Amino acid sequence: MQGLLLVDKPAGWTSFDVVNYVRKMVATAEGKKPKSVKVGHSGTLDPFATGLLILLIGKDYTKRAGEFSKLDKTYEITAKLGQTSSTGDPEGEITAVSDKKPSLEDIQTALEQFKGEIEQIPPAFSAIKVNGQRAYKLARAGKEVIIEPRKVTINRLEITDYNYPELKLIANVSSGTYVRTLVEDLGKALGTGAYSTALRRTQVDNYTIDKAIDVKGITAELMAEHILGDSGLL
Secondary structure, three states: OOEEEEEEEOOOOOHHHHHHHHHHHHHHHHOOOHHHOOEEEOOOOOOOOEEEEEEEEOHHHHOOHHHHHOOOEEEEEEEEEOEEEOOOOOOOOEEEOOOOOOOHHHHHHHHHOOOEEEEEOOOOOOOOEEOOEEHHHHHHOOOOOOOOOEEEEEEEEEEEEEEOOEEEEEEEEOOOOOHHHHHHHHHHHHOOOEEEEEEEEEEEOOEEHHHOEEHHHOOHHHHHHHOEOHHHOO
16 A cells, blocks of 8 residues: 555544554554554644645655645644743643733734745644753753744734634645744734644645544555556656
């Protein structure tokens, strides 16, 4: 079994959880041991996030992971204003910052500074390596994490709903963009603080969530029906 498989990752699962789950299923279908089966993904989703995860099945595809990880991605974001999180998401320590209630116009104005090419400092709780170690491991150990800013591109950033303190956005961003950081930086610009309470990836370039299958309902037969070969590649 070789090709791409579009999966809808549920909240609470890590991207590795999904890969491991599918690897075992492919191994069973092919009568192999899991360690003999190559399965990878093309872009990590945080455990609290849901949505499109492109799985690469088979050696010919896992070695091409870099091609797919560099594609632009679209997210539906739910943010909470007035508070911050130590991790930028619901799993961190929540701290109240301000009771200020920005107007819709205030938010729209603030969003303009984040459109186009910007510099972003990735979060300490991320998989980026710092001096050979994962940043999140250093952060969890209470060690100082210094990460250099990087250039990313925000192609689209729009408000879809606003009912203080909840703000909903849709964003299309370049590879390497951290949406948690984007929301935190927006909170700083508004003077209110903000963190992501929900995040859903709906698209990776031309691959869309409506073509993905629910990871909890995956069977070998379903994988065989939905796996994409060369004809499904960009």
